[in-house]
Amino acid sequence: MDAVFKALADPSRRSLLDQLHKSNGQTLGGLCEHLDMTRQAVTKHLGLLETANLVVTVWRGREKLHYLNPVPLHEIYERWIEKYERHRLEALSDLKKGLEKIKKENDHGKD
Amino acid sequence: MDAVFKALADPSRRSLLDQLHKSNGQTLGGLCEHLDMTRQAVTKHLGLLETANLVVTVWRGREKLHYLNPVPLHEIYERWIEKYERHRLEALSDLKKGLEKIKKENDHGKD
DNA sequence: TTGACATGCAACCGTTAGGTTGCATATTCT
DNA sequence: AGAATATGCAACCTAACGGTTGCATGTCAA
Numbered sequence: 345m346d347a348v349f350k351a352l353a354d355p356s357r358r359s360l361l362d363q364l365h366k367s368n369g370q371t372l373g374g375l376c377e378h379l380d381m382t383r384q385a386v387t388k389h390l391g392l393l394e395t396a397n398l399v400v401t402v403w404r405g406r407e408k409l410h411y412l413n414p415v416p417l418h419e420i421y422e423r424w425i426e427k428y429e430r431h432r433l434e435a436l437s438d439l440k441k442g443l444e445k446i447k448k449e450n451d452h453g454k455d
Numbered sequence: 456m457d458a459v460f461k462a463l464a465d466p467s468r469r470s471l472l473d474q475l476h477k478s479n480g481q482t483l484g485g486l487c488e489h490l491d492m493t494r495q496a497v498t499k500h501l502g503l504l505e506t507a508n509l510v511v512t513v514w515r516g517r518e519k520l521h522y523l524n525p526v527p528l529h530e531i532y533e534r535w536i537e538k539y540e541r542h543r544l545e546a547l548s549d550l551k552k553g554l555e556k557i558k559k560e561n562d563h564g565k566d
Numbered sequence: 567t568t569g570a571c572a573t574g575c576a577a578c579c580g581t582t583a584g585g586t587t588g589c590a591t592a593t594t595c596t
Numbered sequence: 597a598g599a600a601t602a603t604g605c606a607a608c609c610t611a612a613c614g615g616t617t618g619c620a621t622g623t624c625a626a
Contacts, residue, residue, distance in 0.1 A: 425532045
């Protein structure tokens, strides 16, 4: 789970996921073309994405094909976002009530 | 958006969000008790969460109250997870088809 | 078989991130 | 007013990160 968040933390890596989202199964060379850095840098990023299991690779001859694996993103949603989502309005209401309480206290202390 | 992903990338910060999820509106001191690091380190983490707008703070006298703001998480869901979710089965199917194709090519080349 | 192509591996480097320590400031309590 | 409490600010340190360069390896094609 931590690896997934870490992997998503970098814009270049998110861009790579976006590229695969547009066209799945691209080679390393293909993915490099859209990023302004060396092939080796891209390799490292893809390595992290693979460690986080967000990308799965398959060799075809001398080419390495990269496929998007949407499962970890789904897990992040299930185990993280959804949990907060459930209390979304509640949290905002807490904040509002907190603010009002402070304001009232301040008004009392005035003059 | 980048700030939100960066903020979520650290386990200590996710733990802070969890604490606020359990009990909203905690002071800095309160939040510190559950983490094994100095107050100043926690302050920095909370600073990042605040920059990412995941946490909103209010002063009450000498105390600083921290409230969870669920909106950025919701935005991540809308602009990111949902987008990939829509193509979830499709992506897995791409991967499967890719694998089968490679397998067939290998079988042809055998012997 | 030789050359071009696609990728891997490893060492190196500057910047950022996470953490510490020390001291300053503002508020509350007696 | 003075002490205790809650927090802020700044300098500093180490490790990790994002990137580079150089060279090695394996595959395809003439």
